[in-house]
Amino acid sequence: MKGSNYRVARGMPYARREYVHGSPQPKVSKFTVGNPRGDYDFRLALVSKERAQIRHNALEAARVAANKTIETIGEGNYYLVVKVYPHVILRENKMIATAGADRLQEGMRRAFGKPVGLAARVDHGTTLLEIYVKRDNLELAKRALNVASSKLPVETEIEISEVKPAQAS
Template sequence: MPYVRREYIAGKPQIKIARFSSGQAGNNYDYKLELLATEKIQIRHNALEAARLAANKRMATAGETSFFSMLRVYPHVILRENKMIATAGADRLQEGMRRAFGKATGLAARVMPGQVLFEAYVTAANLNLAKEGFKVASSKLGCPTTIRITPLKEQAVVAED
């Protein structure tokens, strides 16, 4: 079951995601790229941050003002772990599955098939760089993904053909 009520947890895990949007916001971009999940999965917050950093680093080689990217999922679900001791004499310390609620270890985002994980707006000159960035980011997520490209301007449609 997803566990999202933080007010009941003593040691709440801090979110690892530094920021959800980066780059230069504006309406002068030619293409909108979306990274979509193709499976139902939980993605940990540190994996989302690693993917965001990898994609932004690749796109920022063209310049900080040449793109705008957003992380579209938020890790709400609190992950718990019932830690077991694996040393000699541990049988006197552990309870096994009795009261096995576990301690909060991290956060995760529940993702459905077809849900948008990342969104980026780029110019026509930086389209291949953004595709490459999303390909690197998808390797950090641990689930198969697809990239959807949407032209935002009419001349971008002509340039694509």
């Protein structure tokens, strides 16, 4: 099946892993990369502009692309966070597609299917990725989020906000 078959969120999300045998693990290997305790000036967020499901391999591709772009400044100079978690279990009713098949198999109507992957359901305005950087690396972080957005199946925008230092009381 193609990823576009799972992009639209139809029906209730199927997320109860304890009832699914053979449920796959998420492909996102790290949800946080970099230095979480740095003194950063800016927070850049990649925000979804539409409602959709994002498969776990697309999230991992976006994380890897953003990390590869921004890691040139050194791992201690940024903090990258994947903000969504793929909970929804995707199922597929696999059809027979052998060499001798001259007719299409119809199969059962509304069959349940076997788990084939995971997805994260996002709404309009959901933050997908965040990067924290210093002022000098702002343009590189924007480029990293642009590269990451090309790996995702939704339209996105980049929101930039200044990080306020915590004031001692």
